[in-house]
Amino acid sequence: MDSPTASQCSFPDLRDVFPGCSSYEDLYNLSIKETDLFWGTLARMSLRWNRDFEHVSNCNMESGLFRWFLGGKLNVSVNCVDRHKEKDPDRVALIWEKDEPGQEERITYGQLYTMMNQVANVLKTHGVKKGDRVAIYMPACPLAVASMLACARIGAVHSVVFAGFSAEALASRINDAEATVVITADQGCQSHFVAKRTGSLVVSSTLDVDLDEAMAKESGECEPAVMDSEDLLFMLYTSGSTGNPKGVVHSQAGYLLYASLTQRLVFDCKEGDIFGCVADIGWITGHSYVVYGPLANGVTTVLFESTPTYPDPGRYWETVQRLKINQFYAAPTAIRLLLKHGDEHVEKYDLGSLRTLGSVGEPINVEAWQWYNKVVGKEKCVVVDTWWQTETGGICISPRPSAPDAEIHPGMPMRPMYGIWPVIVGEKGEELKGNDVTGALCLKKPWPGMARTIYGAHSRFLETYYQPFRGFYFTGDGAIRHKDGYYQITGRMDDVINVTGHRLGTAEVENALGQHPSVAESAVVGYPCNDKGEGIYAYVTLKDGFLAGVKMETELRGIVRQKIAAYAVPDVIQICAGLPKTRSGKIMRRILRKVAADQTENLGDISTLADPAVVKDLIANHQTIKNAGK
Template sequence: MSTTTTRSYTHEYARSMEHPEEFWLEASALIEWDHAPTRALDDSAAPITRWFPDGTLNVSANALDRWVAAGRGDQVALAYDSAMTGSKRSFTYAELLHEVSLFAGVLRANGVAKGDRVAIYLPMTPEAVIAMLACARIGAVHSVIFGGFAANELAVRIQDAEPTVIVTSSGGLEPGRSVEYLPIIERALAMIVGDRSVTDAATSSISVITEDELSVETVIVRNREAVAGSAREFDGHVGVRWVDWEDELAKAEPVGPVELAATDPLYILYTSGTTGTPKGVVRDNGGYAVALAWSMANIYDVHAGDVMWTASDVGWVVGHSYIVYGPLLAGATTVLYEGKPIGTPDAGAFWRMVEEYRVKVLFSAPTAIRAIRREDPGLEHLRRYDTSSLEALFLAGERLDTETYHWINDALHCPVVDHWWQTETGWAIAANPRGIEPLPVKPGSPTVPVPGYRVAIVDGKGNPVKTGKEGNIVLELPLPPGSLPTLWGGDEKYISSYLTAFPGHYATGDSGYLDDDGYVYVMGRTDDVINVAGHRLSTGGLEEALNHHPAIAEVAVIGVKDELKGQRAAGFVTLKHGTTIDHDVLVKELVALVRETVGPVAAFRDVTVLERLPKTRSGKILRKTMRQIADGEPYKVPATIEDPTVLTALEAALRG
């Protein structure tokens, strides 16, 4: 049931801006502390700041132990559903606490101590959640790496974080295929130690070291029946112990939570799509726990006993915040899904999950909804299931175009809530705060700044721009709790990456504007703004126009080189399932839409129809890579790409 509140968004936001110390100390009461903080913010080393500097706690204990002690031990904490294998399993809070305590004992028995790093390279199985919470329990810093990342990308992250232990599985499952993880890990370690049999080891992003200098001492392997491979096959390779998960559990002793400073690091998460040395976003213990607990109640309106399903992956920030930590800190039930929105087995997968687990809040990405729309434009599958438990659908990760918003909002009986945030912030920058005061929806906007975030729009020189005019979106410092305090490797890298371009502000790298009501509009990345004959055009605005065509399922617009105009806009579209339309007719109608909504200044005329758009596994369209291909430039296949063959198809379409 939703909470009854007399608070208003305007009041809460103003309080967070005018009295941040009071606001966040009050919010810190949502967490159980070993020693409660008496101060909210330490800004003595500004622009570097730390939250709750004198507080101590354990996030794993807050996620598990506190609820068992409060009598909620028999409530389901984690519900696992694998559409890939057909297997399902539920863990009560008491059962999950036992599993986490035991695996914390495994880590400790393998030499992991407070401050040590543990790399987690696992598929969407319960072991991923267990390993993360076990690290938090003993003060180890986990670095979750998306299962299936290529060896080179894995090696770069291992070298940067220097984990002593890698926790992995024999492999992951994708529709129609399996991905063996152990050979990838072996290859990554071989690259680091300069094994000459690894032909692509000579890469500028890896500094070759000796086996004695390798940080990794142990690889813990959880076998899956569906994927070949075991620790025994690799034990001793590059001087590393490879041990079996079950064997280690059998001899482990459970471990209790250790007391940690709020400012101690909880995890490192590398930003997707990085090249060269990746940026490792650091998340602290105390600020993150407070921000997530506050957001669960005030943004998502999810409380103890509710069911939240975040259809993402633990390898992404959304998975960290709202599959693992957020729901458990709130005493809710979290759902872990190994599958896709379509094809496992059909476009009704999401609605089946909502019915089966009585999901109150579903959190997904716009790309997942667009995929469902493409396969099932009439939502025939939705009518097969009882989704009456659903009170809100939250979307984030990519801009939610108004056409997709209206399509799904008209079909569901509950609100569809767009919200905007980043890996670096860890939780929403702008959202519709359903737990405080649900605000009127404006399609195309993620609504208003969340309490704690002061959003501004500036030009390239850092000067404020007029309301309604597009510019660089920046966040005034200090950032609120939960946001990154620094990058792994030092404050200087953090300052130069985010805090230098606009002094006193964090540069989001996104462009957009604020309207007269203070609503935020995020139009795209700043490097997605294109310059056509001196006119700066937002790709987001052009995509919005194209999405209104009834045949279009998905669209991406990029700026490509043009000798006369400098750049010209090029559109790439996919069609809804079963739709046929003459290409020349489609182009003519799309050009007319752009002229009508954006104007002739866009000079839009290039349209390419694709079977699929190139995307990351989190659903973000790879516009930069598309632009490089269209301009004939060399490009690197991003480590996060969902299917590399889509790039080959794009090249062929452009040549054709």
């Protein structure tokens, strides 16, 4: 039965929860010094437990073993659906923003409860048991969310694969996860349940099950499995430095607590709000801030199925106006894309419902941040540049939570989240004390939302995150802790160029290039250079209406010289129509590095790119530049 302290998900001020704390600084210091008190109190307050936990944590950063809320029992789907359905079954849980504008569909907590249980019963009928892995390969739609929750309902482990991945990429993830079942809107190679999205697919294989028909035969009630706090909830595959995807594993209670707390506090999310994260559910942002975080908090979350430029570059803003979205969370790539199309696509819509604007996925350059703030937010919204990773489970550094009038600097996440202790580490593994230092960004203290392992490869987990700098979690990113103590992300550590003995973060050069009024987006990489060790190669896309030429390149080099230094000026500037990106918007820098180094004979798998044709254009342009002797 429920613990007597289980919350029905109210939104108390943490200063009331911890009476001795009157500020963000007080709460943060408590979270670092009294970790078990802080997280234990919030876990009992925020989640519904079947059995209370006996110990808050048992963690060791040296060995990479982490356990939270030991002895506690709960069910994630109950926390995300049941308790809100009991309180108000007609409250809208999901707004499905379909591909065509104006065709949204609203799903209440009561309807989601029934849908989730029907899918759960279908899985049980077909032999899926607690601990089995279930691959989900679907577009953003209510049934995909219900399938995730159905797995949590019965204790199965879901592995959501982004619906745009190729068959080869999907197969590798299914095989690595040892999935016994696939839930999809297309055909696959193992036992799978096929849902109707367009109605064009005819289920014909003996391995295929029509999910809609199967659900219609099942009850809308399903007894939730009682799960240990450290049982697996899901695995999510992310790219590795070797090119082999790794299945990052998250457990039950710690992940849910961290996702829900950060969603509420970073975005100032309140009951009754409509939360608009436009990420696909196939990525960790979609898991934490489309599904689990918002639903655990009982708010309405938007499922965005379309693209930011369909039917025109005003799609996001028309959606905000029509749905009256209160918080909007998008990637810098999308923000820069829309900036390129001009202000008129924003200004014709009423965005007065917005209170918070968020940025996620990579460092946002200053110009894009300012456009987001001024043109979209009308300088009335809080703009939060968030830093976190698949492995962290939720936001780790962000301008909020903090005092409402606390300063926010453009283009940096600034402040650590409660329980997060960032440190800057030097090349020899030493912790760099004080401010105004640059180095590797590591985290010094465990937190509930952290990944537990890489599925089937714990040694790889340790080698990647805990062995580079003993006693720390190594993020793989570089950072600056400025003189005021605020953090700025400089980019991946493997995106650092050594030019004539100077270590130069590529993000710093990209930020400078982005301040030229013609630049929509840029990506900078290093390439072999006999004279300097590494040369600097910049790929630049221009906004509509600007033309490439010698004058343009001179101006771009000049602005880098002005903003950084002469040694940071790119040796080569390639003006290009587009950059090679995954379907989630991540720039594939390994491809850019190979093109710059004239090593294009083996580019590896490019099937996961949103537009593989971009690569041919980059190679052709590179050859033109090379032949011209630049």
